[in-house]
Amino acid sequence: MSFDRSIKIAPSILSADFANFGQEIRAIEAQGADWVHVDVMDGHFVPNLTFGPPAVKAFRPHVKTFMDVHLMIAPVDPYIEAYAEAGADMITAHWEAGPHPHRTLQAIKATGKMAGISLNPGTPASVISELLDLVDMVLVMSVNPGFGGQKFIPSSIEKVRQVREMIGHREIMIQVDGGVDPNTVGPLVAAGADCFVAGSAVFKGGSVDNPAAYGENIRAIRTAAQGALKNVA
Numbered sequence: 001m002s003f004d005r006s007i008k009i010a011p012s013i014l015s016a017d018f019a020n021f022g023q024e025i026r027a028i029e030a031q032g033a034d035w036v037h038v039d040v041m042d043g044h045f046v047p048n049l050t051f052g053p054p055a056v057k058a059f060r061p062h063v064k065t066f067m068d069v070h071l072m073i074a075p076v077d078p079y080i081e082a083y084a085e086a087g088a089d090m091i092t093a094h095w096e097a098g099p100h101p102h103r104t105l106q107a108i109k110a111t112g113k114m115a116g117i118s119l120n121p122g123t124p125a126s127v128i129s130e131l132l133d134l135v136d137m138v139l140v141m142s143v144n145p146g147f148g149g150q151k152f153i154p155s156s157i158e159k160v161r162q163v164r165e166m167i168g169h170r171e172i173m174i175q176v177d178g179g180v181d182p183n184t185v186g187p188l189v190a191a192g193a194d195c196f197v198a199g200s201a202v203f204k205g206g207s208v209d210n211p212a213a214y215g216e217n218i219r220a221i222r223t224a225a226q227g228a229l230k231n232v233a
């Protein structure tokens with residue numbers, strides 16, 4: 001994938017039907033998802049447990065767009081190769097996951113995958129200043145990671161603005177994850193974000209038997225984002 005500043009909507013399959021991932025992934029893509037966001041949790045870095053590499057490998061054949069793997073695990077370095085082999089297109093690790101985020105990003109790059117660095121709500125933007133030349137994306141968490149359906153933390157908007165300023169002319173995307181919906185997405189676009197993870201706001205009211213609701217939800221987020229983008233430009 002080449003650099004692309006267009007708006008990207010990445011539904012999180014954390015809000016999908018866990019008995020039906022293949023169909024859920026195909027449904028969100030057919031309904032307009034740009035990426036598929038996979039939340040990996042270890043019950044240690046975050047208080048929840050989700051997908052090991054075999055699960056991610058099983059998702060892979062269903063993903064025709066771009067598989068964005070968000071690792072909320074510590075330590076993270078020992079598992080990078082396994083998630084790369086499972087078929088991730090982008091691997092995002094948390095700055096807080098260990099003492100050597102620079103080494104972590106080198107390890108992701110060494111697999112040939114795109115690399116992202118994520119910041120928890122309590123972590124200032126400034127900590128990534130020495131890492132920007134190693135990343136394709138900065139993920140600003142707008143909730144404390146671990147669960148879907150949490151309330152958006154408004155201070156993330158100012159953090160996005162700071163990260164965009166630090167990025168300058170570099171070709172780096174800014175993703176926001178947590179509580180993103182048609183109301184919160186506008187100010188985030190205005191602040192400089194271009195990639196939006198949404199779990200509950202995409203999956204609400206829909207199912208594999210009623211996928212049109214996914215499409216309506218994705219369009220509502222995209223329309224709000226594009227409206228804000230016009231005002232920026």
Ligand code: DX5
Nearest residue numbers: 145146148149178179199200
């Ligand atoms: C939270 C995850 C998110 C989560 C977002 O730890 O990283 O991707 O699924 O869910 P919503 O959009 O419901 O806040």
Ligand code: ZN
Nearest residue numbers: 039070177197
């Ligand atoms: Zn996530």
